[in-house]
Amino acid sequence: AQSVTQLDSQVPVFEEAPVELRCNYSSSVSVYLFWYVQYPNQGLQLLLKYLSGSTLVKGINGFEAEFNKSQTSFHLRKPSVHISDTAEYFCAVSPPTSSNTGKLIFGQGTTLQVKP
Amino acid sequence: NAGVMQNPRHLVRRRGQEARLRCSPMKGHSHVYWYRQLPEEGLKFMVYLQKENIIDESGMPKERFSAEFPKEGPSILRIQQVVRGDSAAYFCASSPLRGGHEQFFGPGTRLTVL
Numbered sequence A: 001a002q003s004v005t006q007l008d009s010q011v012p013v014f015e016e017a018p019v020e021l022r023c024n025y026s027s028s029v030s031v032y033l034f035w036y037v038q039y040p041n042q043g044l045q046l047l048l049k050y051l052s053g054s055t056l057v058k059g060i061n062g063f064e065a066e067f068n069k070s071q072t073s074f075h076l077r078k079p080s081v082h083i084s085d086t087a088e089y090f091c092a093v094s095p096p097t098s099s100n101t102g103k104l105i106f107g108q109g110t111t112l113q114v115k116p
Numbered sequence B: 001n002a003g004v005m006q007n008p009r010h011l012v013r014r015r016g017q018e019a020r021l022r023c024s025p026m027k028g029h030s031h032v033y034w035y036r037q038l039p040e041e042g043l044k045f046m047v048y049l050q051k052e053n054i055i056d057e058s059g060m061p062k063e064r065f066s067a068e069f070p071k072e073g074p075s076i077l078r079i080q081q082v083v084r085g086d087s088a089a090y091f092c093a094s095s096p097l098r099g100g101h102e103q104f105f106g107p108g109t110r111l112t113v114l
Helices: none
Strands: A003-006 A008-016 A019-021 A023-026 A032-038 A044-050 A056-058 A064-068 A073-078 A089-094 A110-115 B006-008 B009-011 B018-026 B030-039 B043-050 B053-056 B065-069 B075-079 B088-095 B109-111
Touching: A003 A032, A008 A019, A019 A110, A023 A032, A023 A089, A023 B075, A032 A073, A032 B018, A032 B109, A044 A056, A044 A064, A044 A073, A073 A089, B006 B088, B009 B018, B018 B109, B043 B065, B043 B075, B075 B088
Parallel strands: A008 A110, B009 B109
Antiparallel strands: A003 A023, A019 A073, A023 A073, A032 A044, A032 A089, A056 A064, A064 A073, A089 A110, B006 B018, B018 B075, B030 B043, B030 B088, B043 B053, B065 B075, B088 B109
């Protein structure tokens, strides 16, 4: 079975500073990896995904993530954050098996608080 | 192209009542997923449906919960005899493909059980 651990429940950071949100996963098979963002009282929006190929994935809003198979990690980074990036961020995995139904397994979430 | 629609956005029920949550997928999407977000927790998968079929219900509580996705109309998540522990945000996502790794989420229904 797969599981996802987001190591930080809250990450406070000042505007224009860099940020890294950490995500580790546990799986005996290869997985697809995702980062979603949830703004207050809204649904989830896909930031980026890793299915195969280059381990550095670029997403929307200036975010990127790097897949590290040996460390089973998929950390999210942004070189300079804005106030508008304040939101909840979720890391998720999905196993690409032949019977895969595409269901996502989510981490607990990390609240990014960008301060002026 | 309208996004995934969920209604109602907020639903208040008393213990023992029934809750019906509706999800209209994006146009052209025939695959629907339901997830539940309990307070201070991440989202948990509940059920995956294709038109007229339940494909994976491994995350559904064994009692009181049911889901359907009829040939016509929205997908429905039904909770009978609600209890306070059912209070949560329920999100629907749709995908155009089986095993869809591009899931588009609705805004959620926030259920409060008094």
